[in-house]
Amino acid sequence: MKTGLNPFVYNHPIDPPDLIDRDAESQMLATLAQEGNHARLTAPRRYGKTSLLRKVLADCDRLGMPTAYVDFFGIQTAADVVHRLDGGYRASFHGPFRKFAEALIRSIQPQVSFSAEGATISMGISRDDRQSLDRLQTLLDLPVKLFEKTGVRAVIAFDEFQSLLGAGPNLDGFLRSRIQAQTKEATYLFAGSHPGMMRELFSNRERPLFGQARPVVLGPLADADLYLYIAEHFELTGKDSGSALGRLLDVVVGHPQRAMLMANRVWDETEPGAVADEEVFVRALDGVIADHAEAFESEWRRLNVSDRRLVSALATGVGPFSAEAKSRFGIAPGSVEASRRRLLDDGVIADAGGGRTSYLVDPLFGIWVRSLLG
Ligand SMILES: Nc1ncnc2c1ncn2[C@@H]1O[C@H](COP(=O)(O)OP(=O)(O)OP(=O)(O)O)[C@@H](O)[C@H]1O
Numbered sequence: 001m002k003t004g005l006n007p008f009v010y011n012h013p014i015d016p017p018d019l020i021d022r023d024a025e026s027q028m029l030a031t032l033a034q035e036g037n038h039a040r041l042t043a044p045r046r047y048g049k050t051s052l053l054r055k056v057l058a059d060c061d062r063l064g065m066p067t068a069y070v071d072f073f074g075i076q077t078a079a080d081v082v083h084r085l086d087g088g089y090r091a092s093f094h095g096p097f098r099k100f101a102e103a104l105i106r107s108i109q110p111q112v113s114f115s116a117e118g119a120t121i122s123m124g125i126s127r128d129d130r131q132s133l134d135r136l137q138t139l140l141d142l143p144v145k146l147f148e149k150t151g152v153r154a155v156i157a158f159d160e161f162q163s164l165l166g167a168g169p170n171l172d173g174f175l176r177s178r179i180q181a182q183t184k185e186a187t188y189l190f191a192g193s194h195p196g197m198m199r200e201l202f203s204n205r206e207r208p209l210f211g212q213a214r215p216v217v218l219g220p221l222a223d224a225d226l227y228l229y230i231a232e233h234f235e236l237t238g239k240d241s242g243s244a245l246g247r248l249l250d251v252v253v254g255h256p257q258r259a260m261l262m263a264n265r266v267w268d269e270t271e272p273g274a275v276a277d278e279e280v281f282v283r284a285l286d287g288v289i290a291d292h293a294e295a296f297e298s299e300w301r302r303l304n305v306s307d308r309r310l311v312s313a314l315a316t317g318v319g320p321f322s323a324e325a326k327s328r329f330g331i332a333p334g335s336v337e338a339s340r341r342r343l344l345d346d347g348v349i350a351d352a353g354g355g356r357t358s359y360l361v362d363p364l365f366g367i368w369v370r371s372l373l374g
């Protein structure tokens with residue numbers, strides 16, 4: 001590890017060796033994949049879903065299974081689904097499976113190619129839905145063809161899967177019709193960053209994928225694991241995380257990305273060879289909050305009045321049904337449940353479980369809201 005380089009990554013999915021903990025979850029997902037049980041990762045935003053999917057795929061690769069990763073972020077039409085599947089499958093299926101997958105994709109006509117500028121263009125594919133669906137069907141059936149050649153079950157990860165809901169009516173029904181016959185040929189892992197839409201896809205009895213994938217929950221990271229990782233990476237790069245680390249852990253309450261973001265900033269604020277103290281921590285926190293002020297403000301503006309009130313109560317630790325919630329924030333007890341549902345669906349809050357009140361997913365947003373309230 002290079003001394004002068006910040007070791008904490010916070011703005012993109014991380015490589016499997018850098019993953020803190022998540023052993024139980026990755027083992028469970030790899031086992032489900034081998035057994036042929038589809039799974040869906042349920043977790044708040046930025047809890048490490050994509051990073052974990054990549055680790056599970058790498059583990060399955062090592063077990064000798066063909067693997068593929070497809071990111072559906074931002075898709076808007078059935079044709080987009082086709083492009084993403086095509087691109088994802090072309091970049092996947094490593095090792096001995098590569099040549100079979102490549103040949104199969106190439107045999108599917110018409111071909112998709114990319115313009116010189118990197119913008120996707122389609123050659124010979126009309127945007128007509130029928131054609132898109134034909135091609136979608138062929139791509140979705142690729143694991144079946146691969147199995148005919150290799151006799152090995154494939155593991156396919158669909159990330160940002162909730163985007164499918166906005167890409168065309170009944171695409172989830174179409175998907176189900178293709179994958180339900182692939183009992184020996186493929187296991188699917190689904191992940192998404194919008195809890196409400198993922199719930200709609202998999203937990204609404206009316207929808208085709210209802211009950212089709214085992215939920216695997218990703219919770220916050222344990223303080224002890226974060227402590228060891230952060231302290232060690234400070235040491236390896238010639239710095240001491242000192243008393244700042246305790247403060248950091250208290251603030252981020254196990255949120256994986258927020259922990260790495262704060263660790264990154266505290267590291268930046270610490271001189272080479274020096275110890276990170278209270279003062280360093282405060283400087284780092286103020287800097288991060290200032291950097292995110294615009295994003296927090298637009299998140300706040302998106303909320304309606306009653307949702308803002310509930311967020312304010314949760315940010316300040318005031319019970320939503322208490323007299324203080326009513327007097328200080330004007331919360332009408334009758335509106336709490338509707339707000340709670342909306343905020344849960346949007347991933348702004350999460351359920352603590354066990355009858356405890358919900359909590360704000362992003363602890364830094366909570367700090368910003370508190371500063372707004374004065
Ligand atoms: N287990 C972990 N160990 C260390 N850092 C983690 C872990 N999980 C997540 N992170 C941190 O969170 C960041 C985001 O991870 P990732 O992109 O995998 O999350 P995500 O849940 O897919 O996010 P999104 O909801 O935006 O799709 C990483 O850059 C890293 O800083």
Ligand SMILES: [Mg+2]
Binds near residue numbers: 049
């Ligand atoms: Mg992700």
